[in-house]
Amino acid sequence: MKNSLIRISHQEINLDLSYFLHSGSERTILLLHGLGCAKNDYLGAVEHDAIKTFSIVGLDFPGCGQSPYPHNAHFGIDDLVEITRLVLEQLNLKKVVLVGHSMGGLVGLLLAEKYPEKFSAFVNIEGNLAGSDCFFSRKVAGIERAVFIKTTFQKYIHRVKINKNTGLQEHAKILQKYASAAAMRDVCPSLVQYSEDAKLFKRFLDLNMPIQFIYGSQNRELPYLPVLKDSHCQINEIENSGHFPFYDNPQEFYRVIVDFIMLID
Numbered sequence: 001m002k003n004s005l006i007r008i009s010h011q012e013i014n015l016d017l018s019y020f021l022h023s024g025s026e027r028t029i030l031l032l033h034g035l036g037c038a039k040n041d042y043l044g045a046v047e048h049d050a051i052k053t054f055s056i057v058g059l060d061f062p063g064c065g066q067s068p069y070p071h072n073a074h075f076g077i078d079d080l081v082e083i084t085r086l087v088l089e090q091l092n093l094k095k096v097v098l099v100g101h102s103m104g105g106l107v108g109l110l111l112a113e114k115y116p117e118k119f120s121a122f123v124n125i126e127g128n129l130a131g132s133d134c135f136f137s138r139k140v141a142g143i144e145r146a147v148f149i150k151t152t153f154q155k156y157i158h159r160v161k162i163n164k165n166t167g168l169q170e171h172a173k174i175l176q177k178y179a180s181a182a183a184m185r186d187v188c189p190s191l192v193q194y195s196e197d198a199k200l201f202k203r204f205l206d207l208n209m210p211i212q213f214i215y216g217s218q219n220r221e222l223p224y225l226p227v228l229k230d231s232h233c234q235i236n237e238i239e240n241s242g243h244f245p246f247y248d249n250p251q252e253f254y255r256v257i258v259d260f261i262m263l264i265d
Contacts (some may be wrong), residue, residue: 002020003018004019004020004021005018005019006087008083008086008090010079010082010086013072015083016067016068017059017060017061017062017067017083017087018059018060018065018066019039019059019060019087019091020039020043020057020058021055021056021057022046022055022056023055024052024055025053025054026095027097027261028056028057028094028096029051029054029055029096029099029261030057030084030088030093030096030098030099031057031099031104032059032098032100032101032104033058033061033103034102034103034104034105035103035136035184035191036064036171036174036175037101037104038060038065038066038174038178039059039060039065040065040178041058041101041170041174041247042058042246043058044250045246045254048251050255051257054097059084059087061080062080062083063179063180063182063183063186064180064183065174065178069183073183073186074186075183075186075187076187076189076190076191077103077110077187077191078110084111085111088118094118095120096118096120097119097121097122097123097261097264098111098119098121098122098123099122099125099257100122100123100125101125101126101244102126102243103127103128105128105129106128106194108123108124109122109124109200109203109207110194112207113207116209120209120210121209121211121260122207122209122211123211123257123260124212124213125214125215126214126215126216126222126243128194128195129224130195130196130200130201130224131195131196132223133195134191134195137187137188137191140152140184140185141191145185148181149182153179153181153184156175157172157175157176160172160175161176165242165244165248166247166248167241167242167243167247167248168242168243170244171244205231205232210234210260210263210264211232211233211234212233212234212235212236212256213235214245214253215235215236215238216237216238216241216242216245216248217239217241218242218243219242220237234260236256238253238256
């Protein structure tokens with residue numbers, strides 16, 4: 001499977017976005033990564049016996065993975081929503097199951113809310129639903145852009161590298177090899193503002209489509225989990241996992257997504 005490029009224009013800026021497409025059944029899974037992450041997070045999907053029967057698309061946001069970040073770009077969450085919509089339209093994706101991790105979960109929530117006709121279901125992987133989810137992005141938003149790019153970004157990578165968690169080790173590799181410090185800094189203020197002020201938890205539960213929330217067992221103290229467990233949302237805890245379940249326990253992670261998809265009409 002090779003990476004491909006798609007060119008779109010947003011805010012009069014031409015963007016070359018990297019994506020992978022695994023061809024399978026008529027139902028398509030669109031995978032959105034988190035802050036400072038990349039579509040590489042989901043490469044395991046095409047090797048998992050159950051989920052690889054579906055068509056799978058993984059996308060790199062601008063400044064992530066192999067998608068460059070233009071020098072004149074200053075993209076926030078709303079920009080990522082519209083950029084993803086343009087990709088959906090250009091690739092002519094239909095019957096899409098939307099899957100978003102962390103920041104990508106917020107992008108996915110806003111996409112599903114704004115364009116519900118494009119999606120058959122939404123899977124939220126520890127996506128931002130409250131201000132308490134902004135443990136890193138709030139710090140970044142408070143740092144001057146030039147300072148973050150010049151010094152803080154590399155310090156952050158070092159802190160992630162020394163963690164022994166499998167998922168964080170993989171995250172550190174992607175940060176070091178691919179991530180744009182400018183792209184990370186630019187998106188954080190809107191990420192924090194949405195999380196703190198936009199009533200995301202209620203908006204998630206109000207989506208008019210099947211929804212699933214996936215979290216790692218190390219994060220079972222998330223404050224909104226008790227309410228989620230009493231709602232119509234399907235909840236799945238991934239054993240022996242932190243914030244990156246697709247690295248920590250990929251077999252269980254992809255299994256619960258497939259089980260959820262098989263319940264969709």
